[in-house]
Amino acid sequence: MAEQWCITIVSEGPSPFVPDVYVDPDTPAPTALIASTGDLVSWNNQTKDDHDLAITDENFEVKTPGSSITNPIAPWKPSPKGYVTATADASPVPPATVTFPVTIYYACTVHPDEHGTIELIA
Amino acid sequence: MNVENSPFHAILRRLSLMVFAAALLVQPAAAQGGSGSGKKALPTNTIKCIPTASLPDLDEIVTKDGVLSGTLYTVSEQVRMTTTAGGPCYPQWVRAYRSSEPASWNPPSSTITNPKPGPTLRARVGDIVALTFLNVIDANKFPGVDDGKCDETSSYPGTYGDTYPDCFAASVYTNVHYHGTHTSPNTTADNVFLNIRPSPRKQGSNEPEITEDTVKDSFAKFFEQCTQKLTAAGPPSMWPRRWSDLTAAVQKTLMDPVETYAPAWFVTNDKLIKQGNWPQYYVGAYPYCFQIPEYIAPPKSTTPDAAPTTSADVRTPHTHGVGSAEVDEAADPSRPLVMGQAPGTHWYHAHKHGSTTINVLNGMTGAFIIEGEYDDAINAFYGDAGGVKWTRSASAKTMVIQQLGTAPGLLVGGGGGPGPAFSVNGALQPTLEMAGGSVQMWRIANTSGRGGVYFPAPATGLQWKQLAQDGVQFNAANYGSSSNLNRPFLLASGNRADLLVKAPAYVANGNNTYPVLVYNTVDQSDRPPWKPAVAAATLLTVVVTSDGPAMQFMPNAPAFPAFLSDIPDSEVTGTKIITFASSAIPPGPPPASKQTIDNKPFDGELGVVVGLNKAEEWKILNATYPPATGNQISHPFHIHINPFQVTELFDPNAVASTTNGAGTVTVTMATPTATSSTVTGTGTSFTKDFQVGDWIWINGSGTGGGAMAPGMVLSVDSDTSLTMDAVPGNKLPVTTPSTYVAAVPQYTINPVNPRVGQCVLNPNDPRSWKPCSATVPATNRIWWDVFPIPSGRTFVDAAGKTVVQIPGYFKMRSRFVDYSGYYVIHCHILAHEDRGMMTVVQVAPLQTPYSHH
Numbered sequence: 001m002a003e004q005w006c007i008t009i010v011s012e013g014p015s016p017f018v019p020d021v022y023v024d025p026d027t028p029a030p031t032a033l034i035a036s037t038g039d040l041v042s043w044n045n046q047t048k049d050d051h052d053l054a055i056t057d058e059n060f061e062v063k064t065p066g067s068s069i070t071n072p073i074a075p076w077k078p079s080p081k082g083y084v085t086a087t088a089d090a091s092p093v094p095p096a097t098v099t100f101p102v103t104i105y106y107a108c109t110v111h112p113d114e115h116g117t118i119e120l121i122a
Numbered sequence: 123m124n125v126e127n128s129p130f131h132a133i134l135r136r137l138s139l140m141v142f143a144a145a146l147l148v149q150p151a152a153a154q155g156g157s158g159s160g161k162k163a164l165p166t167n168t169i170k171c172i173p174t175a176s177l178p179d180l181d182e183i184v185t186k187d188g189v190l191s192g193t194l195y196t197v198s199e200q201v202r203m204t205t206t207a208g209g210p211c212y213p214q215w216v217r218a219y220r221s222s223e224p225a226s227w228n229p230p231s232s233t234i235t236n237p238k239p240g241p242t243l244r245a246r247v248g249d250i251v252a253l254t255f256l257n258v259i260d261a262n263k264f265p266g267v268d269d270g271k272c273d274e275t276s277s278y279p280g281t282y283g284d285t286y287p288d289c290f291a292a293s294v295y296t297n298v299h300y301h302g303t304h305t306s307p308n309t310t311a312d313n314v315f316l317n318i319r320p321s322p323r324k325q326g327s328n329e330p331e332i333t334e335d336t337v338k339d340s341f342a343k344f345f346e347q348c349t350q351k352l353t354a355a356g357p358p359s360m361w362p363r364r365w366s367d368l369t370a371a372v373q374k375t376l377m378d379p380v381e382t383y384a385p386a387w388f389v390t391n392d393k394l395i396k397q398g399n400w401p402q403y404y405v406g407a408y409p410y411c412f413q414i415p416e417y418i419a420p421p422k423s424t425t426p427d428a429a430p431t432t433s434a435d436v437r438t439p440h441t442h443g444v445g446s447a448e449v450d451e452a453a454d455p456s457r458p459l460v461m462g463q464a465p466g467t468h469w470y471h472a473h474k475h476g477s478t479t480i481n482v483l484n485g486m487t488g489a490f491i492i493e494g495e496y497d498d499a500i501n502a503f504y505g506d507a508g509g510v511k512w513t514r515s516a517s518a519k520t521m522v523i524q525q526l527g528t529a530p531g532l533l534v535g536g537g538g539g540p541g542p543a544f545s546v547n548g549a550l551q552p553t554l555e556m557a558g559g560s561v562q563m564w565r566i567a568n569t570s571g572r573g574g575v576y577f578p579a580p581a582t583g584l585q586w587k588q589l590a591q592d593g594v595q596f597n598a599a600n601y602g603s604s605s606n607l608n609r610p611f612l613l614a615s616g617n618r619a620d621l622l623v624k625a626p627a628y629v630a631n632g633n634n635t636y637p638v639l640v641y642n643t644v645d646q647s648d649r650p651p652w653k654p655a656v657a658a659a660t661l662l663t664v665v666v667t668s669d670g671p672a673m674q675f676m677p678n679a680p681a682f683p684a685f686l687s688d689i690p691d692s693e694v695t696g697t698k699i700i701t702f703a704s705s706a707i708p709p710g711p712p713p714a715s716k717q718t719i720d721n722k723p724f725d726g727e728l729g730v731v732v733g734l735n736k737a738e739e740w741k742i743l744n745a746t747y748p749p750a751t752g753n754q755i756s757h758p759f760h761i762h763i764n765p766f767q768v769t770e771l772f773d774p775n776a777v778a779s780t781t782n783g784a785g786t787v788t789v790t791m792a793t794p795t796a797t798s799s800t801v802t803g804t805g806t807s808f809t810k811d812f813q814v815g816d817w818i819w820i821n822g823s824g825t826g827g828g829a830m831a832p833g834m835v836l837s838v839d840s841d842t843s844l845t846m847d848a849v850p851g852n853k854l855p856v857t858t859p860s861t862y863v864a865a866v867p868q869y870t871i872n873p874v875n876p877r878v879g880q881c882v883l884n885p886n887d888p889r890s891w892k893p894c895s896a897t898v899p900a901t902n903r904i905w906w907d908v909f910p911i912p913s914g915r916t917f918v919d920a921a922g923k924t925v926v927q928i929p930g931y932f933k934m935r936s937r938f939v940d941y942s943g944y945y946v947i948h949c950h951i952l953a954h955e956d957r958g959m960m961t962v963v964q965v966a967p968l969q970t971p972y973s974h975h
Contacts, residue, residue: 001205001527001529001531001541001542002528002529002531002533002534002536003167003203003212003214003528003529004214004215004264004528004529006215006262006263006264020215020231020263021167021200021213021231022169022200022213022231022232022233022234023231023232024232025230025232029231033167034165034166034167035167036167038534038535038536039529039534040265040275040528040529040533040534042264042265042266044262044263045262046262069276071274073266076262076323076325077262077266078261078262078263078264078265078266079265079266080265080266080267080268080274081265081266081274081275081276082265082273082274082275082276082533083275083276084275084276084277084533084534084535086276100164101164101165119165121164121165121166121167
């Protein structure tokens with residue numbers, strides 16, 4: 001059974017992308033969402049700006065221009081499209097050869113300096 | 123005794139801590155699994171499970187002075203979600219029903235709880251339901267929705283073939299279906315056409331714009347007026363009937379938010395209102411108000427046909443007059459109530475087309491207990507417990523079974539599958555304490571969105587007798603039948619059962635635990651004997667703590683209301699044939715499929731029309747033909763508002779006889795896509811055991827795991843070799859020698875030398891496609907509101923070529939009485955319903971607006 005995760009887009013703080021998950025009161029908030037392959041991820045835009053996210057390489061360069069994983073996210077709205085985590089862009093089933101963890105890199109195509117990661121652990 | 127502080131609980135707590143400590147020891151290793159020396163340690167996204175050892179109690183909203191009043195919140199909250207017993211747990215945002223406002227509209231990330239069903243609603247027949255419904259889900263916690271579009275992920279709708287409106291859509295829009303109520307399907311009652319979106323949130327504070335405070339004054343006046351109107355007129359009156367029945371203030375409370383936040387919806391609502399219809403769309407809040415009608419037999423002295431003892435005597439309402447009678451017939455004070463609400467265990471759940479699956483998966487279900495003379499009789503026998511009526515005491519357990527999760531398989535590129543493990547009141551495999559020799563009442567509601575829960579006979583020592591099915595009590599004959607003791611039973615998705623359960627005596631220094639085992643099944647072929655290797659799972663465990671006072675089962679059933687008498691032939695005035703089907707969209711296979719009724723996915727169009735206060739008999743067909751034996755689907759048929767009785771059952775997959783085979787078998791398949799498999803035996807006598815068309819049930823597992831699905835014998839090649847159809851998902855081969863069962867199907871299309879117990883169906887004559895012997899009792903029929911339609915069957919020849927496909931079916935009779943309006947029938951596998959297997963029923967008033975000449 002897949003899980004569903006939410007990442008908040010914020011305008012202040014060390015990272016624009018904050019996983020909206022349970023955190024022990026004494027534990028710092030995680031900087032990357034930790035998920036499994038085939039999980040469903042959405043983004044909650046808590047800023048006044050539009051955002052649109054795409055998968056990138058490890059240098060946060062967009063791999064395939066125009067390949068939004070969220071569709072444009074309006075201010076104060078959730079992403080209209082959910083992203084199903086995958087080790088490869090096209091397949092939610094990890095090849096047997098994959099060694100975990102696998103890092104998924106993504107960035108905002110509207111604000112290229114805003115980027116984040118998802119750690120796949122299975 | 124305070125059970126929380128009992129010695130038993132202390133032991134349980136210690137055991138839980140030990141298990142948890144062991145989990146802590148294991149978890150880091152597991153979380154770092156595969157991280158050999160020099161490899162990066164794997165982080166984890168799991169959190170500590172805090173299992174509830176005992177069956178959790180449920181919150182309740184309880185009727186007072188004849189009115190079930192309260193607020194039902196639909197909220198978003200973070201829970202420790204686990205889909206398998208023993209964990210792991212994941213922090214997950216879910217949509218949930220709650221009876222109180224969340225502590226915070228912007229909760230810190232450390233706020234988390236265990237999942238649990240919505241509050242139990244507890245009312246009594248005759249009461250008015252007056253519930254404020256608030257949708258205060260924080261929509262931003264979930265993928266966004268677009269009106270008029272399917273939900274979109276990187277996998278969905280994709281190639282599944284789903285198109286709006288028959289798809290997963292608008293997951294945060296919702297409503298409430300009061301499943302099992304006999305009441306109005308219209309306006310503010312059990313109206314599942316309503317679509318209520320979440321209140322918008324204020325930027326910064328995240329507080330909803332629409333809260334209880336913003337609607338309470340207006341709704342309070344509405345509830346007061348509604349209660350007065352419904353009470354004064356008595357059932358089966360309906361109020362409000364028209365939008366104009368509402369005061370301007372209430373109209374404004376409901377429509378202003380729509381105009382402000384959903385202008386397109388406002389335009390549609392305005393059009394509906396101008397047409398004289400009830401508006402369908404709302405934002406944030408809605409007032410549910412309806413009556414739970416109490417049947418009162420008229421006095422014999424004044425009414426010749428009073429106190430009916432058979433349904434033929436049930437009063438037929440007369441209609442008179444012309445003109446506006448069509449509109450007001452149900453409000454005609456001279457029209458008597460025909461059925462009344464059956465007191466019993468009912469339930470409620472989200473039912474907005476497109477979001478039903480995900481809402482119910484998240485846990486948006488709860489029990490709706492409607493008390494009445496049924497409870498009075500039980501209480502009279504068992505007495506009060508600590509000053510509390512027995513059926514409300516700790517001896518009466520409400521058990522809400524759910525399959526909890528967050529992401530339906532289709533949304534993430536998967537299939538349907540059996541779904542998560544069954545939880546009870548939000549807990550997986552809880553324990554339930556009983557004193558030795560005591561009797562409890564279990565009100566069990568299977569509120570899962572897919573899985574049927576099959577209860578085999580109880581563990582030795584534990585005993586049960588069924589009191590009611592789907593919230594309708596058994597009559598004396600059914601309750602008192604010897605077969606009603608420890609009888610296995612199936613609760614398909616949506617079914618309920620009331621049981622009296624008797625604990626065995628306490629065994630000093632012995633084993634005092636009695637697991638209640640269940641199978642997850644949507645068809646008989648999902649469980650033994652069809653799949654011998656499938657193991658039952660523990661639903662809960664009864665723990666006998668010490669001997670208590672010896673208690674007995676009630677000797678007699680509570681008095682049976684006259685309105686629940688059998689529907690005889692003489693009362694039936696119409697018949698219909700309705701066909702449910704899942705069919706693959708080429709090139710298939712499922713889940714790329716169409717879900718239809720009468721070959722049509724749901725589009726809001728009328729599917730069935732019935733005259734008010736008529737009884738009809740419907741033949742409900744299942745024209746779903748799996749590509750191979752073993753993937754059968756028995757769609758659970760559900761109809762709103764009125765229960766029904768089953769009068770005929772035809773299962774083309776029924777079994778005539780079974781024989782345990784000698785020796786063992788292994789199975790190979792030439793290629794992963796081959797349409798047949800080779801079964802090789804050791805010490806077997808296949809030529810004696812099998813004929814072409816028989817079934818072989820293998821007690822083994824494929825190499826990919828999972829029990830071997832049943833197969834059909836395509837050819838018998840020798841005593842040690844035969845060919846069977848291939849079953850997708852079996853992950854062949856089966857290399858471990860396994861035992862097997864030879865099963866003779868009850869129905870064959872081969873007219874030559876049918877086997878003992880077999881009946882011949884003529885593939886060219888559909889009139890022969892019916893049971894060859896009585897399949898249901900002619901009298902004392904049980905009432906249902908969900909019933910699985912037996913799967914269709916594909917008959918093949920020796921070459922595996924399809925000869926004919928024959929649908930399964932059942933016939934049901936129902937009284938379409940008391941309440942006119944629109945409601946629905948649908949498959950209670952809710953992904954099928956969301957994807958199109960639903961249609962509209964109109965119960966039309968008998969009287970037209972026109973006069974005769």
